[in-house]
Amino acid sequence: MSAAVTERPAVSAEPVPERPVRFRGAARNILAGITAAVLGAALWELISLTSDGWVPGVGEIAASAVELLGDGEFYGDAWISLRRVLTVLLAATLAGLVLGLLAGFSSKVDSFLRPILVTGLAIPDPVYIILVILILGISETSGIVALTIAIVPLVANVVISSVQARDRGLDEMAATYRLSHVDYLRHVLAGQVRPAIVAALRTSFAFSWKLVVLMETMTQSDGVGARIYESFRFLRPADMIAYALLFIVLMRVLEMLALRRLERSTVA
Amino acid sequence: MTAATVPARSTRRRLPDANRWALSLAGIGSILVLWAIGGSATRYVPPIGEVLSELPGFLASAEVWDAAGVTTLRVIGSLLLAMVLGAAAAAVMRRDWFWGRVMSSFVGFAIAVPSTVAALLALYVFRRDPIGVYAVVAFICFPFVATVLREGMRNLDVKVGEMGDAYRITGTARLRHVVLPQLAPYGFSAVRNEYAHAWKIVVLAELFIGSSGMGWQFARAFDRFQLTEVVLWLLVFVAILLLSEYLVIRPLERFVLKWRVS
Amino acid sequence: MTTNGSLLSGEVNLMSNAVDGVTPPFLDLRDIVIKHGDRTAVDGVDLTVAPGEFLALLGPSGCGKSTLLHVLAGLRRAHSGELRLNGSPAAADLSGKLRVGYVFQDHRLLPWRTVAQNITIAMKSAGVPKDEWDARIDRYLGMLRVGEYRDSWPMRLSGGQRQRVSIARALAVDPDVVLMDEPFSGLDEVTARAMRLELSRLREVSSVPTVFVTHSIKEALFLADRVVTLSHGPARVLKELSVSLPRPRQYEDPEFARLEASVVADVLKEWELTDAAPGAPERRAS
Numbered sequence: 001m002s003a004a005v006t007e008r009p010a011v012s013a014e015p016v017p018e019r020p021v022r023f024r025g026a027a028r029n030i031l032a033g034i035t036a037a038v039l040g041a042a043l044w045e046l047i048s049l050t051s052d053g054w055v056p057g058v059g060e061i062a063a064s065a066v067e068l069l070g071d072g073e074f075y076g077d078a079w080i081s082l083r084r085v086l087t088v089l090l091a092a093t094l095a096g097l098v099l100g101l102l103a104g105f106s107s108k109v110d111s112f113l114r115p116i117l118v119t120g121l122a123i124p125d126p127v128y129i130i131l132v133i134l135i136l137g138i139s140e141t142s143g144i145v146a147l148t149i150a151i152v153p154l155v156a157n158v159v160i161s162s163v164q165a166r167d168r169g170l171d172e173m174a175a176t177y178r179l180s181h182v183d184y185l186r187h188v189l190a191g192q193v194r195p196a197i198v199a200a201l202r203t204s205f206a207f208s209w210k211l212v213v214l215m216e217t218m219t220q221s222d223g224v225g226a227r228i229y230e231s232f233r234f235l236r237p238a239d240m241i242a243y244a245l246l247f248i249v250l251m252r253v254l255e256m257l258a259l260r261r262l263e264r265s266t267v268a
Numbered sequence: 269m270t271a272a273t274v275p276a277r278s279t280r281r282r283l284p285d286a287n288r289w290a291l292s293l294a295g296i297g298s299i300l301v302l303w304a305i306g307g308s309a310t311r312y313v314p315p316i317g318e319v320l321s322e323l324p325g326f327l328a329s330a331e332v333w334d335a336a337g338v339t340t341l342r343v344i345g346s347l348l349l350a351m352v353l354g355a356a357a358a359a360v361m362r363r364d365w366f367w368g369r370v371m372s373s374f375v376g377f378a379i380a381v382p383s384t385v386a387a388l389l390a391l392y393v394f395r396r397d398p399i400g401v402y403a404v405v406a407f408i409c410f411p412f413v414a415t416v417l418r419e420g421m422r423n424l425d426v427k428v429g430e431m432g433d434a435y436r437i438t439g440t441a442r443l444r445h446v447v448l449p450q451l452a453p454y455g456f457s458a459v460r461n462e463y464a465h466a467w468k469i470v471v472l473a474e475l476f477i478g479s480s481g482m483g484w485q486f487a488r489a490f491d492r493f494q495l496t497e498v499v500l501w502l503l504v505f506v507a508i509l510l511l512s513e514y515l516v517i518r519p520l521e522r523f524v525l526k527w528r529v530s
Numbered sequence: 531m532t533t534n535g536s537l538l539s540g541e542v543n544l545m546s547n548a549v550d551g552v553t554p555p556f557l558d559l560r561d562i563v564i565k566h567g568d569r570t571a572v573d574g575v576d577l578t579v580a581p582g583e584f585l586a587l588l589g590p591s592g593c594g595k596s597t598l599l600h601v602l603a604g605l606r607r608a609h610s611g612e613l614r615l616n617g618s619p620a621a622a623d624l625s626g627k628l629r630v631g632y633v634f635q636d637h638r639l640l641p642w643r644t645v646a647q648n649i650t651i652a653m654k655s656a657g658v659p660k661d662e663w664d665a666r667i668d669r670y671l672g673m674l675r676v677g678e679y680r681d682s683w684p685m686r687l688s689g690g691q692r693q694r695v696s697i698a699r700a701l702a703v704d705p706d707v708v709l710m711d712e713p714f715s716g717l718d719e720v721t722a723r724a725m726r727l728e729l730s731r732l733r734e735v736s737s738v739p740t741v742f743v744t745h746s747i748k749e750a751l752f753l754a755d756r757v758v759t760l761s762h763g764p765a766r767v768l769k770e771l772s773v774s775l776p777r778p779r780q781y782e783d784p785e786f787a788r789l790e791a792s793v794v795a796d797v798l799k800e801w802e803l804t805d806a807a808p809g810a811p812e813r814r815a816s
Contacts, residue, residue: 032369039370040377047393054392111291116299121464122509124471124483127502130490134312210382214472217384225384232388244385252380427638434603434632435652435703445651449642527642527683 056238065242074246081212081223081247087144088208092151093200099152100159100200101193110160120153129215143215151207155200162196202259209251213244314496319503326500336504339474339481342398343466346405350462351455353406354413361414362421371414379411383469387476396479404473409462416461420454456521463517467509554617556581556739557602557707562611564597571597573764574611579707582737586750588793589760590801595743598765599709602741603630629656631700631708631738635716637692639684639699645671646680649699656703670698673732690721697729701736708740714749726752730778747793751786752779759793762801769796 041058048057056064068074103110132146166189174188216225224247231240300316307315326332357375361368386404394400424447432438432446474483482505489497555578564572571594579585589595600606601613604627613620620627639648649667658666671677674694676687684692693713700708714722730753733740744750750757751773759768771793775785 028366029369032366033373035366036370036373040374051393055389108287108291111288112295112298115292115295118510119296119299119506122467122506123502124468124486124505126472126475126483127486127498130498131313134495135306135310206379210380210384213382214384228385228388232391237392240385240388244382248377248380248382252376427634427636428640430605431632431634431638433605434630434709435655435699437651437655441651441655445640445643445647449640452642525642527685 054237056241060238061241061245064238065246068239068242068246074243077222077224077227077243078247078250081209081216081225082250084140084144084212084216084223085205085209085251088147088151088212089201089204091144091148092155092204092208095148096152096155096204097159097197097200100156100196101163103156104160104163104196113156117153117156120149121157123150125150125211125214126218129218133219138219140220143219147208147211147215150211151204154207155204158199158203159196162199163193166192198259198262201262205255205259209247213247312495314499319496319499322496322500323503326497327504332504335480335482335485336508339470339483340508342401342405342474342481343463343470346402346470347409347459347463347466349402349406350409350413350466351458353410354458355417357410357414358417358421361418375411375414378407379415381408383408383472384476387473390473391477394477396477398478398480400477401470401473401481404477405466405469408469409466412462412465413458416454416458417451420451424450452524456517456524460513460517460521464509464513467505471505553581554614555579556583556616558612558614558617560612560614562598562601562613563609564594564601564606565609566597570764572601572608573766575760575765575767577758577767579739579741582739584733584740584742584753584755586754586757587741587743587760588747588750588757588797589743589745589765590762591745593760593763594765595760596711599632599711599741599743602628602707603632603709604628629703629706631703631705633693633696633700633708633710633713635712637684637689637696639692639695641683641685644681644683645676645687645695648684648695649702652699652703656705658702658704666702666704667698670702671695673701673735674698674728688721689717690725693717693725694728697732701732701738705738708738710740710742712744713742715744715746722749727778729753733777747790747797748781751775751789751793752781757793759797759800768800 044058048055099113103113128146128150129143132142132149136142136145170188170192174184179188212223213225213228216223217229220226224243228240228243231237231243303313304316306313357371360371361375383404386407387400390400390404394403428446428450432442437446470481471483471486474481475487478484482501486498486501489495489501557577557579559575559577562572562575562577563570575598577585577598587595587598597606601608615627639645640651643651646667649670650663653663653666654660667680668677671680674697676691676694676698679687679691679695684695687695693716697713700710714725717725726749742750742753754773757771757773759771760766761768771789773789775783775789779786781787
């Protein structure tokens, strides 16, 4: 490790290299992506070969993925899971945002919520799912409630630190010029809280869909998570990995399309 | 846990200590009230009294401490592994443009793999061998470590580096006195976040893979519908997590970062 | 300023070392050109530093004087030109040949190491023998009147005290040359005055050759044996001035004021003219 963590040259002693021409940079990006994919596949094959046939090879997984996409089996479950992800996302973001804003602005609320959030963060996700099922019974709603409860502390934490990091100088300015509450909210706060909202969305998205998979594995009979567990139990590893991969790709694409655009528009 | 930031030093006006403590106690109290209501409203949530009366006996059993010890060991081991992997990945991302891009695609992908999937896969690769638990936890945690440490390496102070050049501070002295202290806050941030994360993942991994450890005990108690035991395990879990955070990690961080003058 | 005769190094070497018997300048820079990428930062500067001399480089902000210091510190290479050290050529690169004490505009102490550790780390890297460390730390911290902060964290010190420690560090490494890059420009006026006084007092006990970069005419005249005025960037030498005022110098001394007025007059038209010239936008060099 010691050799790895060295600084880059502290002084820009030599002439700064010319910025690569745009299309060349793009080509290098694509090349890097391809290299990563090929390396990943090779690594996978290696694991597959050393596992006495338990872990399927890249070819099997690809065939399985094509089949899932081809006969349309994937879409129904993906849609069900996606709907759950979006519900959890919405609920957790809203609840986390409200709690986070309250605690961020009032140190009283912060003191009150702090131990609750810390405890909430310390409880493992499967336990939430188990407990909520015990109380509400197995149903669509109980899963979603459990996940929302599990994710809210994460979101609230991110929002709290974002609000607390706001520019106090601007608050003083607003007070000096006696801005009305409405004007303060609109002109001073909105701009500063927007990054918090984006952070909240990112956090809850990152966790909600991973937890939806867990919840479906444990309690549901439909959705991608349920299919993953089913494939696992019926010893169809290729199907299991294909389901997981397809869903990961779908989620990454969604994240890039929606969240990144959102982020860019708020930063600019 | 995704936020790759080092918490800024809070400059807020503080409430008087007594008020803060009172409010925090009220916060804890509200959890207990919720539990009491839950306990009396449904048949399934064991009431507080019952749990508390069984707590001494539970804590006295050697089996409990064995399971807790096994799991703690797994958490620490896999966290170390994740830190090493994460540091290596961050260094690659920082040093070389091309391999950095390759590495960040790996990290971006690894961050997106649900821990459930990782645990099920580990079952195929390692069967029920506990090594699978290490592999799952390290795999899930390392991309987060890498993200935080890369941020730290990106923020290395050029001016301090220039000073090091002028005085020819090189090699291990450079690493010890110039580079690592700058990465330390990021390292602690990573450890703190990923320690809690690792505990949660380890339970999940043991739930699927294990034949020992707290996650497996959780699952077994639940399968037998011994809900008081489930809650007891939960209490032990939360206690270990909070105690180690407040009694070990935070004091250690304060000690290492004591040069930061508030 | 270029000396007579050929610039072929061997020949001049022979002349200056053996034949004349005159001590060669400690540092001798000839026609030094330094470039940032395509942009020229220093354009053909000739400069000498005599043994034990305190030389001030006076130039407007961004003229490339810090860049020149970087070359002297071996932090970067000159694009072309000749560098001699005690009369012998040193190519375009001084790194490793000179032991420098560097005082930056900001203190650049390691905030996570105590004052004493900061000095020790620099001394260790400079190869100062271990048994001298303690005595040197005490001596130089005492000399700069910050001995009591030996075991403090740098961030607990005031700006002036940090700069004192930074100077103590520069002296403690037993340097061949001390380089100072506007060390007092970040301090308030009163502290800066006190520091200048301190520095000129230090000259009485230690005579390490010093190159002091500043944009303050007063400061240059107050401290230096010789002042070299540089043009607006890319830097060229405008003028050299030996300051023969007796020490300790006084800002209120009529002679001092006269000298200052003449330098101001010289410099004003140059710096201002180039400033106003199109195509010469102000840029910070460092």
